[in-house]
Amino acid sequence: MSKSKVLVLMSGSIAAYKACSLISKLVQNNYEVQIAASPSALQFVGAATLEGLTGRPLLSDNFQTGHMMSHIHAIRWADLVIAVPATAHLINRMAQGIGDDLLTTLFLAHDFKKPFLVAPAMNTSMYLHPTTQKSLATLKSWGLEILETASGVLACGEEGWGKLLDPDLIFAEIQNRKVLPSSPVEAHVKSVGAPRVLITSGGTQEPIDQVRVLSNKSTGSTGALLAETLWNFGMDVTFVTSAQGRRPQSQVRTLEFETFKDLQRHLKYELQNENYDFVIHAAAVSDFSIDKIEVAGESLEQGQKISSEADVTLKLRRNPKLITEIRKWSKNPRVKLIGFKMTANEDRTQCLKAVEKVFQKSNPDLVVHNDMSEMSWKTGKHLFHIYQNPQTAPVDCSSKEDFCLKLSRWIGTGELL
Ligand SMILES: Cc1cc2nc3c(=O)[nH]c(=O)nc-3n(C[C@H](O)[C@H](O)[C@H](O)COP(=O)(O)O)c2cc1C
Secondary structure, eight states: OOOOEEEEEEOSOTTHHHHHHHHHHHHHTTOEEEEEEOTTHHHHSOHHHHHHHHSSOOBOOTTOTTOTTHHHHHHHHOSEEEEEEEOHHHHHHHHHTOOSSHHHHHHHTOOSSSOEEEEEOOOHHHHHSHHHHHHHHHHHHTTOEEOOOEEEEOTTSOEEEEEOOOHHHHHHHHHHTTOOOOOHHHHHHHHHOOOEEEEEESBOOEESSSSOEEOOOOOOHHHHHHHHHHHHTTOEEEEEEETTSOOOSSOOEEEEEOSHHHHHHHHHHHHHHSOOSEEEEOOBOOSEEEEEEEETTEEOOTTOOOOTTSOEEEEEEEOOOGGGTHHHHOSSTTOEEEEEEEESSOOHHHHHHHHHHHHHHHOOSEEEEEEGGGBOTTTOOBOEEEESSSSSOOEEESSHHHHHHHHHHHHHHSOOO
């Protein structure tokens, strides 16, 4: 069982010695602790104590040889971050976006996807100073969790608020956050960096006239859940979706399309200009666009409203298959491609033939197949089959959630289980 990882940002307060007992308690309770201490903190407790407590090399200097990227790696490595003791100086600089030392650059590299606690410790006047209170409010508004301070006699002899909360109470706060050890996917993402994933989702709409469209039944819910799941694992996701399609709840970067042409334009631009590691092409793309409309034998101008009084003939033009273009457009020649194939109540042999055709024509790394007979729009129960090639049996997924987790694992670790 892997351990939960806590990054401690220690700044220069006399309460640093109390943070040592918190660190000791965390280690005794099976947490892995990494300390980043400011030079001032090291005036209060020695590097030997801090390294001795955690068994890990201390981080203190942004420009320490061999640790040049620690300001990114350490913050990604952690499952929870706590600034303890947090000085007025550190709190005010964090709220100002200053990044002139290791602790503040670690904060700037924080992506707000994990708990970040701040345990202030300072003289009452420093604590109640308008600047400090404003900074604490700013940090809170950004989602950091500001712990209370205790009241009592301070190191300076004055009495009041600003004392560091009792280390046992801070320990309980950390435990309450239920910091779970990273899954293999998160651990992989943390160690090698977040893969960039482009997801297309939802269905295209081809306008027939001002009010009518040619479209399909896609809701975009699978794509949205995938985006959400990958984002939660710490991946860098771009979500390209239809205007009416479902959206992930998280703040995933999202681009919108309506027609086949819009989607084609977005895909081409993104792939040619950005370095994506994975493309998940889950959008239901119309195989046809409207070529010509005839009402009672007469051609209708594009954009004109069709009267309901006469019979209408639509001539459809075949659209090219976008999936076959993805590798050609991709700036990253090693991009991994995941295609989707839906079949309509076909038997096993026909399904397999359809999957085989996608492999032959578009050379994807995976094909995700589902048949209409295995999907219930009413209950939302969908079965998915993930093929690595048409010769070997697929990995079956019993629900959308199961599918999203299996695909995330493959993206994160290369394992398809
Ligand atoms: C003996 C002593 C005790 C201090 N205690 C605190 C403290 O409890 N809280 C605080 O905000 N500053 C305290 N300071 C001031 C900070 O150490 C000072 O602002 C320092 O620049 C903080 O640097 P850092 O935030 O980068 O660690 C103390 C200074 C001294 C000399």
